[in-house]
Amino acid sequence: MSEIKVDLVIANAAEALTISGKQSDLGVIRNAWIAVKDGVITSIGSEREVRASYDISEAKMINASGKVVAPGFVDSHTHLVFYGSRVEEYAAKVTGINPKKLEELGIITGPNRTVELTRESPDEELLEQAKKRMLTMLEYGITTVESKSGYGLTTESEIKILEISRKLGEETPLDVLNTFLGAHGFPENKTKEEYIEEIINDMIPKVAERGLAEFCDVWCDDGYFTAEESKQILEAGIKHGLKPKIHADAYSYIGGSDLAAEMNMVSVDHMNFTPEEVMDRLAKTDVTAVLMPALDFAVGHKRPFQARKMLDKGVKVALATDLCPACYTESMQFVINLACRLYQFSVEEAIKAATYGGAKALNLGDRGILGEGKIADIQIWDVPSYKHIAYHLGTNVVETVIKDGKVVITK
Numbered sequence: 001m002s003e004i005k006v007d008l009v010i011a012n013a014a015e016a017l018t019i020s021g022k023q024s025d026l027g028v029i030r031n032a033w034i035a036v037k038d039g040v041i042t043s044i045g046s047e048r049e050v051r052a053s054y055d056i057s058e059a060k061m062i063n064a065s066g067k068v069v070a071p072g073f074v075d076s077h078t079h080l081v082f083y084g085s086r087v088e089e090y091a092a093k094v095t096g097i098n099p100k101k102l103e104e105l106g107i108i109t110g111p112n113r114t115v116e117l118t119r120e121s122p123d124e125e126l127l128e129q130a131k132k133r134m135l136t137m138l139e140y141g142i143t144t145v146e147s148k149s150g151y152g153l154t155t156e157s158e159i160k161i162l163e164i165s166r167k168l169g170e171e172t173p174l175d176v177l178n179t180f181l182g183a184h185g186f187p188e189n190k191t192k193e194e195y196i197e198e199i200i201n202d203m204i205p206k207v208a209e210r211g212l213a214e215f216c217d218v219w220c221d222d223g224y225f226t227a228e229e230s231k232q233i234l235e236a237g238i239k240h241g242l243k244p245k246i247h248a249d250a251y252s253y254i255g256g257s258d259l260a261a262e263m264n265m266v267s268v269d270h271m272n273f274t275p276e277e278v279m280d281r282l283a284k285t286d287v288t289a290v291l292m293p294a295l296d297f298a299v300g301h302k303r304p305f306q307a308r309k310m311l312d313k314g315v316k317v318a319l320a321t322d323l324c325p326a327c328y329t330e331s332m333q334f335v336i337n338l339a340c341r342l343y344q345f346s347v348e349e350a351i352k353a354a355t356y357g358g359a360k361a362l363n364l365g366d367r368g369i370l371g372e373g374k375i376a377d378i379q380i381w382d383v384p385s386y387k388h389i390a391y392h393l394g395t396n397v398v399e400t401v402i403k404d405g406k407v408v409i410t411k
């Protein structure tokens, strides 16, 4: 027996999903043991293998008999810092109400409503509302989350959102990666040209100088930013060390996904209108397609993205919640339910896209997998085999969540 003492051992798991196999192979280990030391996985395998390598005499033991152990979910696309809700809009729209009627009823719709509320909100309340959402995400097995700005649209309020987002990473167990998305829409008092100028020459330098974001993102769509404008903004981001991401092809095809391939972006997100030849191009790159079934569900999108085609072509795929006022869910499990039933993901592909795929969409090589040397972000599902995660609808099957080797949720 080795002298090296580990802190935590998960024993007897019915299945451990290492996620280390090819596309539809989750690398399942049955009757698995996992050892953790200083927040890192040191060993995963059989009881004999783990006991032979490490001294477990002082470790906290978790018995996962009859349960499934998986890496924490990595949610690579959210707009989680926002104030209030758009519940009245959602409730009215589910009946298929005519948009004119909404106006007559005085219900203000769309992201600008959220921009108004978010700009005016006291920092403390904005923080508390977002924190509550994040702690729900944690209960549902999400251990790393990306957070976009974009409900400010002024330099001051975009910075405020990113600063709150940073604080959320410090005040909750989750890891938060920030994305600057000043190009999410347009402020009411500026021309488009003036606003792009402000993004490039004021917002990006200030955000980068303060170390407030890892990524820069743009909403590239008809009526928003063109591919050419998106390129300008994202190149300015790159100059300041912000890696490019893009909202592309959600409601029209105007070249956003081509730009993602051309610039070899970290991710291309949405893709409802992406043509097959662009999927072929993307398959040859390292760009991850971030797909968000819950958003399409919540907005009743008329054109589903072609996930099966992308998967068959070998495009790298991530699943994300897209938590925002138009898609109010903290549950990656709900996203997996939808991905499997409505978008023809296999259960294995969906789980992989929500863990390894999410990490890849955030350029993180240290998580999304259960393996030696990886961060010990682990969840335990109270189900006898992993396929139940897709089968058991709308229910939280997560029993235990471990972040950086520490138990943060237990039921």
Ligand SMILES: [Zn+2]
Residues within 6 Å of the ligand: 077, 078, 079, 247, 322
């Ligand atoms: Zn988005």
